[in-house]
Amino acid sequence: MPDTTSAAPHRHRSARPEPPRRSLQQTPPQPPSPFPDARAIRRQRRFTPALLIGILVTLGLLLLSLSTGQYAVFSEDGFWMFGITRVPRTVALVLAGASMAMCGLIMQLLTQNRFVEPTTTGTTEWAGLGLILVLWLFPGASMLARMSGAVTMAFIGTVIFFLFLQRVTLKSSLIVPIIGIMLGAVVSSFTTYIALMTDHLQTLGIWFAGSFTRVVEGRYELMFLVLVVTVLVFLTADRFTVAGLGRDMATNVGLNYTAVLFLGTAMVAVATGVTATVVGTLPFLGLIVPNIVSLFRGDDLRSNLPWVALLGIATVTACDLIGRTIRAPFEIPVGLVLGLLGAVVFIGLLLRQRRKGGLVA
């Protein structure tokens, strides 16, 4: 596992847009300008009543998630059961939803392409390959070992994809996800082959469906690694905004572009790898959520981040609830629900942009 935390040295602090400093020679103190400090505006924009409502709705969904299930939690030993399954599951929902949505956002900024996210670049498939490789080479490996394999392969895969994007001139931004999905198909055919040879085909099927069913106490603690990533994203958001301007522009304003690229890739790999190991694949999440937030709120990353996290959590929780209740006592994996709804929303977004003529190749 690469050490990701030290990848951003402090000298990039200068990359933050700061309010213009008044020089000392200005003698008359000027009247307060009609344009208040940019930071103050941002703070206002970040904590709006709307966000509060969003938080409340999401909390409501989480409470629903805590209270949904087959086991009567208000019985004798219900509380014990509550602690073993319901709480871990809900925590995992929060972490997976927030982190995967943010991963999509980061990847979209780094590639300057709206249609990029872990499932459309093959990152998820690479993580699956890592999982199978570990299972094959070290039978009976611990969760931690499997996760390291997934993270490492996800990192390698994402780097390969980014390298490819830098090498190739593209006629249209829409080609990127198509190539990514093809690449994912190649990787997953390798994974299938190894799985077939080593009798892990069923494991693979279960894994690809992405479900929170298996998330119980003792299995989900690794998810807290994702929490670290999520916090890191919040801390380094501005750098990604600048990186989103492109390599030349970012370098011009004093950003170490390569370092940011590396940091972003590492964070995406960790989040995808860990989520893949504990939960499985969550298709389209990183694509839909940031795009919808952008539709409503524009592109200010810092004030959008809480929204992206919230919407990610709410989406995953809602899909998980659908999967849990539609055929109780059986469960439909959340990945399937997401795949279905996600595809519909994605096509809707595409056609909307097409109508606006924003996608003329």
Added chain:
Amino acid sequence: MTEQLDRARRTGQSAAGGPADSGTTAPGGGAPGDEAPDRETPAQLSRHSGAITTGRHRVRYWGVMALLGGLSVFFTAGILGYDNPMPFGTEGYWLIARMRAETVLVIGVVVLAQAMATVAFQTATNNRIITPSIMGFESLYVAIQTGAVFFFGIAGVTLVTGLPQFLMQAAAMVLFAVILYSWLLSGRFSNIHIMLLVGVVLGGGLGSLATFMQRVLTPSEFDVLTARLFGNIGNARSEYLPYALPIVLAAALLLWWRARRLNVVALGRNTAENLGVDHRREVMLILTLVSVLMAMSTSLVGPMTFLGFLVATLAYQFADTYSHRMLFPMAILIGYTVLAGAYFIMRNIFYAQGAVTLIIELLGGVVFLIVLMRKGRL
């Protein structure tokens, strides 16, 4: 478009009048005649822009074709006659040979469909890196099959197996494709890339839908469904052959007939329209035929993602020409060699016929990666 390599070579032969009638006539679509105006020096390098540029090019093309033809015959004979347990000439011998002939026929039909479909599709989309199989045809097929069982239980199985049903399904797939394409390719902002991406995402969504429905089935229904859903090369749904074969042949003939127009479509939309080809209509027609071919191939042996890609890429590499009348046969022969060879080797050496498609997927996947990394523009 092909570069005219070794233009400086003195060949002494003009390109016209070679053994290939189809490839050597001046290409349709307004390309200039195949002789340059400087005829005063007949023994000079003959400059022309036909499908075959130099004598060496022609030799190479036909050499490769002959080699592939030989290999195809060899593998066909191998599949038919190798390791037959019965003594030659007995009734049992011919029974076994007949069963194997069916396999050969399946391989032929699948390859014909996949090779033609992929080359035509890549021409229509003006992009040599994508294949029709990511456009969600397989997912649609699976979704239709699963849906029938989902809504009608075990009785639904009879709704999806049987010949009229097979034709209905194929018709549904084609209809779906035509509606999708015509809708996405019409209007002011029609854009082939959006069409592709919508197709890919739709494929993913349909796949999720099918898996979703499968989850809800009872175990016995699920068993029946999976038994019915997919064959593979060694165990194809051969009862469909008598219907799939003529349909595939008809579609392939149509593509062959319009091959010259394909040459023009390959030049891109603006050029094609300047040369008087109704580009959108042509693309629509090609995509419809492609969906027919893919529907047939999928219903016979299930999904194959990279076979078409592998075949088309190798055909471009070896044929090195824009002429579809030369690309199609090359692609078909390459495909047949690859698929029959893989089947023969896997069956008789590794005893793993089930893994044939997987091996080809791996091979095609590797070629895809290589092509991807070598390409400069997409």
